[in-house]
Amino acid sequence: MKRFLLFTLLVASIFYSDARYDLSEFSLKNGLRVVCMKKTTSPIVSFLILYDCGSVHDAISKSGVAHYLEHMAFEFNHGKFSTFLESVGAETNAYTSLRSICFYEIVPGEHIETVFEHESQRMQAMDIDENVFLAEKGAILEERNMRYDSSPYGAAYEALTANGFNRSAGGISVIGWRSEIESLQPQDLQDFHSAWFAPNNATILIIGDIGDVSQMKSLAEKYFGGLEAKELQRKPEEANRPSCVKEITYASPKISLSTVGYIYHVPFVHKQDFRKSLALKLLLSVLNQPDSFIKKLLEHNWKKVGSITFSYLEGYFPYGIVEVGIGDSFTDDVADAEKILAGVIKKLLVVGIEKNDLDMVKKQKELAMAYKKDDIGEISQYIAQLLSSGYLLKDIQSIDETMQSITVAECNAVLREVFSPKPVIISRMIPKEYDSDL
Ligand SMILES: [Zn+2]
Numbered sequence: 435m436k437r438f439l440l441f442t443l444l445v446a447s448i449f450y451s452d453a454r455y456d457l458s459e460f461s462l463k464n465g466l467r468v469v470c471m472k473k474t475t476s477p478i479v480s481f482l483i484l485y486d487c488g489s490v491h492d493a494i495s496k497s498g499v500a501h502y503l504e505h506m507a508f509e510f511n512h513g514k515f516s517t518f519l520e521s522v523g524a525e526t527n528a529y530t531s532l533r534s535i536c537f538y539e540i541v542p543g544e545h546i547e548t549v550f551e552h553e554s555q556r557m558q559a560m561d562i563d564e565n566v567f568l569a570e571k572g573a574i575l576e577e578r579n580m581r582y583d584s585s586p587y588g589a590a591y592e593a594l595t596a597n598g599f600n601r602s603a604g605g606i607s608v609i610g611w612r613s614e615i616e617s618l619q620p621q622d623l624q625d626f627h628s629a630w631f632a633p634n635n636a637t638i639l640i641i642g643d644i645g646d647v648s649q650m651k652s653l654a655e656k657y658f659g660g661l662e663a664k665e666l667q668r669k670p671e672e673a674n675r676p677s678c679v680k681e682i683t684y685a686s687p688k689i690s691l692s693t694v695g696y697i698y699h700v701p702f703v704h705k706q707d708f709r710k711s712l713a714l715k716l717l718l719s720v721l722n723q724p725d726s727f728i729k730k731l732l733e734h735n736w737k738k739v740g741s742i743t744f745s746y747l748e749g750y751f752p753y754g755i756v757e758v759g760i761g762d763s764f765t766d767d768v769a770d771a772e773k774i775l776a777g778v779i780k781k782l783l784v785v786g787i788e789k790n791d792l793d794m795v796k797k798q799k800e801l802a803m804a805y806k807k808d809d810i811g812e813i814s815q816y817i818a819q820l821l822s823s824g825y826l827l828k829d830i831q832s833i834d835e836t837m838q839s840i841t842v843a844e845c846n847a848v849l850r851e852v853f854s855p856k857p858v859i860i861s862r863m864i865p866k867e868y869d870s871d872l
Contacts, residue, residue, distance in 0.1 A: 455817065455831050458647055460654075464663045465634025468654050469817075469827065471641040473810060479642035480814040481549045482538035483557075484822055486637070487630035489608040490532050490601065498610020499626045501530040502574060502618060507537065507556060509566045515552040525811060532604050534822040540811055543643045547653055554657035557636065560627045562620040571615065578609050586688035590863045597682050598697065598859040602669060632664035637821055641814050680859045685866035692768035692864045694775055695759035696857035704748055705824040711754075712837050713844040714852065718744040718756070719795045720787050720845070727791060731781045735774045738765045742778060748823040756852055768862050779853055786846035796838055803834050 459469045492499045507528060508516050519526050525540040537556070539549050582588040592607045599605030609615070644650055704711035721728055721744045728742050741761035748754040758775070765771050806812045820830050829836070 454835065455813070455833070457817070457827055457831055459827055460647075460651055462633065462654060462659055464659070464661055465632075466654065466658050466661075467637040468650065469637060469639045469821065470644060470647050470650050471639075471813070471817075472644055472647070473641055473813075474643050475808065476810070477543045477643050478540055478810060479543045479546045479640060479644055480538060480540045480810045481546065481553065482536060482639040482641075482814050482818050483553050484637045484639065484818055485535040485630060486533070486635045486822075487626075488531050488533040488535060489606050489610070490604060491626070491630060492606065492610065493622070493625070495614060496610075496618060496622050497606055498574070498608075498615040499618060499622050500535055501608050501610060502570070502615070503560070503623045503626055504528050504530040504535050504537075505570050505574060506560065506562060506567065506623060509563065509570070510556055510560050511552070512561070512563070515556070518548060518552070530608050531822070532606070532608065536818060536822070538811075538814060538818075540642075540814075543645075546640075546644070550653045550657040553638075554661070557631050557633065557658070558661060560624060560631075562623060564620065567620050567623075571618070574609065574615055575612065578612060578615065581609065582607065583612065586686045587863070589686065590684040590689075590861070593684050594682050594695075594859070594861045598680055598861075629664075629667060632666065633658055633661045634663040635666055639814060639818055639821065641817070642810050679856050681862070682859065683862045683864060685864045687866050689863050689865045692766055692771050692862065693760045694768060694772045694863070695757060695859075695861045696775065696779070697859035697861070698756045698758070698852050698855070699858045700746070700754040700756060700852055701855075702753070702851070704754060705826055705829075708825070708829045709836065709840065709844060710848055710851075711748075712833070713840045713848040714746055714756070716792060716795055716799075716837065716840055717787060717845040717849055718746055719799070720791045721782075723791070723795070727787065728778060728782075731778050731785070732774070735777075739771065739774050742775065755858075758857075766865065768864050772860070772862070783850060783853055786849060787842060789842045792840075792842045792845060796840075799837060800834075 455471060457469055457471050459467060461467050487500065489497070489500045516526075519539055519541070522541055522545050524545075526538065528535070528537045530536075537553070541549055582592050595607065596605050610618075638654070640650055700714065702710050721742075724741075732739060732742075739760050743757075743759050743761050745757045746754055747757065758779070760771055760775055765774075806816060817830060820833070821827075825833075
């Protein structure tokens with residue numbers, strides 16, 4: 435009996451320690467926040483730096499600056515950092531979003547100090563070579579061309595966010611408007627860098643074989659401790675809830691079939707209502723299951739509507755939004771597509787989801803998390819995304835456990851809270867015939 439109890443306790447403690455992210459944090463006097471997690475499964479370390487600034491901070495008429503700066507940051511210091519990373523076989527990347535710019539490197543543990551050194555230099559100054567700047571402009575315009583200008587759905591999405599939201603609430607595409615990218619100068623990037631790249635506007639996340647946290651603290655002190663905090667010119671956030679339903683129609687000859695999307699405002703702030711936010715994520719995972727639920731609700735309309743996709747975007751602060759869109763519509767009548775979508779939402783509000791559906795999604799998440807926990811790069815990205823969405827460290831630590839404890843009643847309560855009010859934006863994409871005179 436005793437032995438059995440001991441065994442149970444042992445298993446419970448293994449599960450318990452494994453189910454949590456063992457994160458610790460400290461801050462330097464200049465405001466730099468450092469979050470660490472020791473993981474000794476392989477002798478590598480992931481270093482990720484997250485700047486609390488993104489495309490919503492692009493100056494007026496200078497859209498695309500944050501993203502451009504991210505591109506140029508690989509070239510800083512005459513590419514010395516990139517060359518070093520290549521020489522040690524590091525994995526490296528960067529991204530810009532509405533609210534953050536992120537750089538990360540995964541290196542063999544013994545090279546972590548060099549990463550600290552280069553990242554500190556990148557925070558302090560950007561030397562911008564005119565020729566590299568121009569070459570990169572070409573690359574960015576090509577990226578824009580691929581994602582937006584020659585993609586009708588990309589173009590429609592850009593038009594939708596720009597018309598649907600005010601700029602500080604996310605009504606701007608990360609890449610920027612073509613004419614504005616074209617006119618950007620190196621000084622614009624310098625201005626953005628000096629306004630936002632500061633220790634008090636950054637979080638470093640280090641995961642891996644880091645030895646002792648105190649070693650990370652001394653490295654942080656050595657390379658970042660001497661930098662001064664800056665006074666950040668942060669404007670107050672504007673609420674992203676329009677006062678009336680906005681209807682935006684995008685017509686293009688490149689669109690062959692009509693489609694329609696609804697955007698709902700999430701009426702709670704995820705960092706305050708942690709459980710609700712997780713309930714919403716689980717709910718949407720249930721609704722996105724292929725061959726499930728939504729297919730049943732669609733009944734015979736399934737043939738007209740290939741798929742309905744639900745996504746939760748947390749970056750549209752201070753509240754998130756949920757997008758619901760018909761993926762592949764096979765109807766050329768937009769009113770018909772909209773009727774189908776509205777009908778599904780209405781039915782959904784009546785029936786709600788069932789425990790079986792939720793249990794299946796929870797099992798999938800549990801398995802996905804188990805895989806993720808073995809991959810330092812994946813964990814870093816996951817935690818960075820939660821940090822940049824404003825989640826609290828104590829909530830992140832237990833996120834997987836909390837997710838498993840969410841009930842079907844909580845999911846259905848959130849379903850009604852989010853989907854009962856009218857959508858804030860209705861977007862329609864419709865085919866347009868070519869006008870041969872143009
Ligand atoms: Zn890019």
